[in-house]
Amino acid sequence: xxxxxxxxxxxxxxxxxxxxxxxxxxxxxxxxxxxxxxxxxxxxxxxxxxxxxxxxxxxxxxxxxxxxxxxxxxxxxxxxxxxxxxxxxxxxxxxxxxxxxxxxxxxxxxxxxxxxxxxxxxxxxxxxxxxxxxxxxxxxxxxxxxxxxxxxxxxxxxxxxxxxxxxx
Numbered sequence: 332x333x334x335x336x337x338x339x340x341x342x343x344x345x346x347x348x349x350x351x352x353x354x355x356x357x358x359x360x361x362x363x364x365x366x367x368x369x370x371x372x373x374x375x376x377x378x379x380x381x382x383x384x385x386x387x388x389x390x391x392x393x394x395x396x397x398x399x400x401x402x403x404x405x406x407x408x409x410x411x412x413x414x415x416x417x418x419x420x421x422x423x424x425x426x427x428x429x430x431x432x433x434x435x436x437x438x439x440x441x442x443x444x445x446x447x448x449x450x451x452x453x454x455x456x457x458x459x460x461x462x463x464x465x466x467x468x469x470x471x472x473x474x475x476x477x478x479x480x481x482x483x484x485x486x487x488x489x490x491x492x493x494x495x496x497x498x499x
Contacts, residue, residue, distance in 0.1 A: 341369055341378020349383065353390040359397040366401025376408045380416055384442045391445060394452045402453060410457035414497065415479065417446040418465060421496040422489040443496065462497040469494050 336344070348365055351357050357365070370376040383391060402409045420442035427436035450458055461476075468476040469490045480490065 336369070336372065336375045336378070338374045338378045338381075341375045342382040344369065345379050345382025346386065349386045349388055349391060352395065353388050357397075359395075362395060362397025363401040366398050367404040368401075370402060370405050370409055373408060373412075376405070376412050380412055384416060384420075384445045385438065392448075394448050399449070399452050402449065403455070406455050406457045409453070410455050410461050413446055413450055413453070414458055414461045414465065417443055417450060417496055418479075418493045419483065420446060421492050422483065422485050425489050425492050447496070447499070466494050466497055 348357075352362065366379065368375075369379045402413075420439045424436050424439035424443060427433075427439055464474055465476045465479070468474040468480055480493075485493065
């Protein structure tokens with residue numbers, strides 16, 4: 332279904348999926364299958380997380396077993412992106428608070444909260460490992476995730492907030 336899917340198409344599919352999730356028209360098996368199929372590729376997974384974590388519908392605030400089961404199928408892709416989503420939204424929340432952009436800060440806080448909910452529900456060893464690698468990169472300035480931190484130009488306070496969020 333989604334082999335070779337592009338990022339923008341994955342976002343659009345996810346937005347349609349969330350509407351179906353809200354109206355209850357999907358079986359748990361359909362939810363699991365959709366999510367697993369979409370997160371099978373990096374582009375699909377990126378689009379899923381953008382479309383899902385930023386969605387304005389309250390149904391996304393609930394942890395759905397089918398979504399968790401679908402995400403568990405591809406732990407390497409899911410863990411990396413989910414931990415990065417928590418890190419980035421945590422840092423962005425702080426940035427927007429500094430800029431007095433309350434709405435944007437609230438959106439970032441929502442993404443961070445939803446990312447945390449999924450992380451807690453998934454309980455993947457890969458998530459713990461990546462979180463620790465990012466924490467180590469913050470503390471030592473070395474490791475695989477230094478480039479990630481540098482690419483976004485996070486300052487000391489943002490890195491501290493990321494470390495705190497990932498340590499929980």
